[in-house]
Amino acid sequence: MAAVYADLVINSNFTNGTTGWWSGDPAMISLNAPGTGVEAGATTEAVNLWDAPFGQDGIVLRKGCSYTLSFTARASQPGTLLRAQAGLGADPWTVAVDKTVSLSAVDRHFHYSFVSDLDTTMGQVSFQIGQGTSVTVYLTEVRLTCSTPREGFYVDPDSNAAKWVAANPKDPRAQKITRGLVRRPTAKWFGDWNKNVRVDVDAYVGAAAAAGLLPIIAVYNVFNRDNGGESHGGASSAKEYRDWVDEVVAGIGERPALVVVEPDAVAQIQGLRDDAARAERLGLIKYAAEALGRLPYVRAYLDGGNATWIKPQEMAARLAAAGIGAAKGFAVGVSNFDSTDISATYGAQVAQALAGLGVPGVRFVIDTSRNGNGAMDAAGQHVDYCNPAGRRLGVPSSIGVGGVEYLLWIKVPGDSDGMCGTAPDVTAGTFSPFLAERLIDGN
Template identity: 25%
Template sequence: MRSTPTHRHTLHRLVIGAALFLTPFAGAHGQSKTLPADTRFFTPLPPTGAAQQVEGLLEQGKFKDALLLTTMETVPQAVWLTGGTTSQVTSTVTTTLVEAHLERAIPVFVLYNIPGRDCGSYSAGGAENTADYETWINAIAAAIGSQKVVIVLEPDALADLPSDCGYNPAQVNIAQLTADRYTQINYAVTTLEAGSQTLVYIDGGNSHWQAVPIMSARLAQAGITQAQGFFTNVSNFNLNNYESKYDTWVSECIAFANNPDNGGWRLGNYSYCASQYYSPLGTVNPDDITTWIYTDEWFQQNLGTAEPVTHFVVDTSRNGQGPLDASIYANAPYNQPAAVVQTLTNGGWCNPPARGLGTHPAASTGISLLDAYIWVKTPGQSDGTCDAAGGARAWDYTDYSQAQWPTDAAGQAVFDPLWGLDDPIAGSWFPQQAIDLAQRANPSLLP
């Protein structure tokens, strides 16, 4: 049976009813620019793909899996604003605010419309130019008004600047595009933060991407002092302890480079900061948090009188089992060569299998600078086609294949051997991944 709007809204009513029953009201409409510990975040209408999959599972008699996915949809998640006309985005924001008010909850909006989005890769798109982008931002700010909302502003926009995209300088003015990116983010921060209860967080990448000094300097240039803070781990899989430690260092590095203590030798020198990749006090391994003590020690010795005050939030929607360990594909029965394993590792951000839903959204974190865990990436939606053609996958089919897998070069170029299928395009529902995330959730979705 095909899902219809009626079926989808029926599932939504069940989701909302369960959410309201399970969670006490959290005072979503307070007047301060903070997230109280008892904050309730908004649970949006389930994606059409989720409703269709639940119906299909019920028809197949797979009641536990249907319950798992239904329960997943009771967990608060972000609402993505990815483009559209000003009237369209105004309508989406306004409708969401009404629904959030009925839930007595605070919505999380993800703004994902920056010009040159995703370096033209799987999630390519965005506004045509700075003027169009600013007009779009103005429409969102006007629609929000004085309502309390959280804004996750442009994932990857700072961790993946135009200068990181590998553009041909003979064809593209890379310096101008990069300068424009900072102009766009600064404008968005200033405009949106003018809302009396709008909390804006800007892109901080994740703990296995840009080094602490680089990310700290970029955040400063993008207007972090005018924002509520920054976010990390969006659409990624790093464990909470890695993210919160990395984020704390970024906050400390920002404080360090703005500390005039002892003659001001720290001022503007973000590059001095130790990181997840390097500390002068000992060898640091980005994949082994036990080695991060050397970076902790560096900050303890060099912060001086500076106090870190930059706050952050972390996306925990899919990090329940941590990041993909692609080294398993070097072993039997796959027996993939080192070059393939390295490519799989580099593409581990793109629909990795055997992950799980992570910590549920909450503003009570136990970490002073960590304002909240939130679900930003919509669980069950594809990261992209994740294939060899796009660079996220590689595979030696002579070492391992299955009978139904493609045997021609064209078919293999768009095939994902980790799932054994052609992945859906970015943003489309990925039913195999959705149920896998729900089954491997940490904490478990069901008692």
């Protein structure tokens, strides 16, 4: 039986306390989850590593499938040993991966890939910390995914860049664009250009599932899309949009997908004509969030704008009204250029504000497709959103760290933002080898 691409550890950041986690003899180990992360304290009674264990049961492992166990950890005493295991959670306790690391007083991120020899629904992820002295290990971002960070995402074989290279194989830029863009996993955008979105989504998600990889999808068809701007269009009415969402949901079905919901739609609501239109927009996003949230293997992220647009508290309020509780989380920096650290700070602020509104534990992803040089020009000014010069490709789609769930190429590099900036003659969404080369070269 094939594994389903997913994060298999629940409450991986301990934002819901120690829910889902067990610990050993309370005379030897204690678990405290004050907010984000866990404090695992071993007493002097725990002489051996295995005397102070904690972990999570009910992990599904499939024979022959690739997995990555990752976590971020530090200790109150440098040199503290931490043993990390994934394996069978019952007799004979067969391990699939077994690693012992030495911790320092500052956070370090660890990740270990392995192929499972086990086929079980009784798997376990566990940690051991006993060493005969009183010590506290601080642990967060505990994740077990059924692929490696760099191999987990599906590459669109029919991307705009791929189609351009196929049509222009002798162009001197073709090899560079193939290396830099065509082979990289990016989001597949679905909107009003899809004549039968259910069929198209089904074909794309089905191809990814057949390859055992996770497709990245952006749905971009909300009523009054882009508020009439460069990327105007979308559904012609609220009802048409809800029907369209239903077709997308039917196309995905019970297969894995990572879905970014309506870039800019929440951030742009102040530009709508009145409060009724704004309430309607939030209601449509909520409809999409709830519909996608009911799918068993979908990770849905509502778009949360970018770090220099809407204040974190305001964005949190909008996301809460737009049904963030039904989705997996939110996306930051889609189609923008802010550096990853700036976007991560903003995302953490929004997540904190959401927790204050009664929606705790919300995670976020960052669009790194074009943020390699950040969003500042040579004069220290923030660049315009539309095809600015001097930008560069960012970190390819991969698992995130530091509170970021994933780093993703959501905006398709090389696709124009509109008839503006360095490409005034290229319409929004159209691939330009000129723009692609500038992003690859960083100029």
